[in-house]
Amino acid sequence: MKQRLLEKYESPVPRYTSYPTAPHFQPGVTADTYTGWLAGVDKDETLSLYFHVPFCQEMCWYCGCHTKVVKRYGPITKYAGLLNREIGLTAAALTTDPAVVHVHWGGGTPTMLSADDFSRLMDTVRDHFRFTPTTEVAVEIDPRTLDRDMALALAAAGVNRASLGVQDFNAHVQEAINRIQPFEVTEQAVGWLRDAGIEAINFDLMYGLPGQTTEDVARSVELAHTLAPNRLALFGYAHVPWMKTHQKLIDTDALAGGPERMAQAETATRELIGLGYRAIGLDHFALADDPLSIALDEGSLKRNFQGYTTDEGQTLLGFGVSAIGSLPQGYVQNETGNGAYGRAIEAGTLPIARGIELTDDDRLRRAVIERLMCGLEADLKALAANFGMDETFAPEQAALAEMVGDGLAEIKDGVLRITDEGRPLMRTIAAVFDRYLQTGAGRHSRAV
Numbered sequence: 001m002k003q004r005l006l007e008k009y010e011s012p013v014p015r016y017t018s019y020p021t022a023p024h025f026q027p028g029v030t031a032d033t034y035t036g037w038l039a040g041v042d043k044d045e046t047l048s049l050y051f052h053v054p055f056c057q058e059m060c061w062y063c064g065c066h067t068k069v070v071k072r073y074g075p076i077t078k079y080a081g082l083l084n085r086e087i088g089l090t091a092a093a094l095t096t097d098p099a100v101v102h103v104h105w106g107g108g109t110p111t112m113l114s115a116d117d118f119s120r121l122m123d124t125v126r127d128h129f130r131f132t133p134t135t136e137v138a139v140e141i142d143p144r145t146l147d148r149d150m151a152l153a154l155a156a157a158g159v160n161r162a163s164l165g166v167q168d169f170n171a172h173v174q175e176a177i178n179r180i181q182p183f184e185v186t187e188q189a190v191g192w193l194r195d196a197g198i199e200a201i202n203f204d205l206m207y208g209l210p211g212q213t214t215e216d217v218a219r220s221v222e223l224a225h226t227l228a229p230n231r232l233a234l235f236g237y238a239h240v241p242w243m244k245t246h247q248k249l250i251d252t253d254a255l256a257g258g259p260e261r262m263a264q265a266e267t268a269t270r271e272l273i274g275l276g277y278r279a280i281g282l283d284h285f286a287l288a289d290d291p292l293s294i295a296l297d298e299g300s301l302k303r304n305f306q307g308y309t310t311d312e313g314q315t316l317l318g319f320g321v322s323a324i325g326s327l328p329q330g331y332v333q334n335e336t337g338n339g340a341y342g343r344a345i346e347a348g349t350l351p352i353a354r355g356i357e358l359t360d361d362d363r364l365r366r367a368v369i370e371r372l373m374c375g376l377e378a379d380l381k382a383l384a385a386n387f388g389m390d391e392t393f394a395p396e397q398a399a400l401a402e403m404v405g406d407g408l409a410e411i412k413d414g415v416l417r418i419t420d421e422g423r424p425l426m427r428t429i430a431a432v433f434d435r436y437l438q439t440g441a442g443r444h445s446r447a448v
């Protein structure tokens, strides 16, 4: 992308894993609200379940996740017990038995749970929810904390997709982010998972890390490819030390500026495409026969809190500290503090701290933003018609005129399409439809 255009349009914008985004959630949405929404889930709806495990062995300095370092297993045992109760409380609020199509364990590091605790929790989930033969069960894995027994336990508990944190394979970058993970550690973890029968492997890579160069990024992509992951995510490091105070440990002088970050992202993208991966949305890559690629072709690709997904669940139920749920009526978020979360569960209450009830306008704008972020195209007229609204997005189309003039997007017959040149700025283009952004709540990371 031309430097001139990057400088002209790049601004801090949300990643749009939801709309409205989490900073706009309000305390008026409570456990009672959620209980009412759960009672309304139809038996023909499909469910996704997300479980958050907020513990790690040590803190990676770039980390943007909701997690904390624990050195003893005691807090994890206690947390597993709370999750167990939350599963029961949530299932009890449902009045039907919808099929679960997707389960995702994220964190933090879900594999901080012992093999026994993980297996017991999955048994509880299966006791309370109806799985199908095709339910996908995905787990985020820190290769540094995996062993062969855990890989076998994951497979035995039904896990069929593993997402491994890698970020960068170069020692000097790993030192600068406090995540020492030699290539052999990742290689061994992949081997154990595949030997256990978990074939679907995702890697997370990053650019824009301290001290990282374009050559480092290219080398990491090449090494990643030797392990043949089915999917890769390529995230730009988001430096937000006002939200994540441990990021203050990152040497800001070693962080690349906009042009270098762009060169790193473009190099990784070019390499991955040259190696046979397809670009999916903002930051994902997948082999042509991967379900993500197929969903892209079929126009069914979705975006949720885990990024790009084929997950067709209409209702996402979140479990654990800070977990967010998405229901047809709106979003709910659990308490973000371990203490408040635990007290709510022990009192027999769903641990909801905040959320937002969607308006018709929110639903329409969410659909526009999701189509732009997934397929780089939104038929504004057709989407408004689907929602029975006569919204023409005239102010938004006017606001896009300059970007259209600069070749970043096209608008024809009410269809907005992001061009190849505009692709790196898709968040910025989507943000034009964000009615909440103007209120200034929340600070966001840079778009590239």
Ligand code: SF4
Pocket (backbone or CB within 6 Å): 055, 056, 057, 058, 059, 060, 062, 063, 064, 065, 067, 107, 108, 109, 142, 165
């Ligand atoms: S392992 Fe993942 S969640 Fe844990 S500190 Fe590192 S980046 Fe954050």
